[in-house]
Amino acid sequence: MAKKSSKAALEQFKMEAAREMGVDLNQNYNGDLTSKQAGSVGGHMVKKMVEEYEKKMK
Numbered sequence: 001m002a003k004k005s006s007k008a009a010l011e012q013f014k015m016e017a018a019r020e021m022g023v024d025l026n027q028n029y030n031g032d033l034t035s036k037q038a039g040s041v042g043g044h045m046v047k048k049m050v051e052e053y054e055k056k057m058k
Contacts, residue, residue: 017044
């Protein structure tokens with residue numbers, strides 16, 4: 001099985017974070033999202049990345 005590209009992995013991560021936040025993201029166009037919704041997805045992604053990094057440091 002081929003390794004996922006980093007872009008594909010990041011896209012999957014974004015979709016998972018959006019689902020967890022209850023934000024309905026589409027694969028292509030998301031111009032109908034509010035700034036608050038889009039920002040919450042990005043913020044949640046950063047939070048999850050920091051948590052994962054902290055786990056690895058222990």
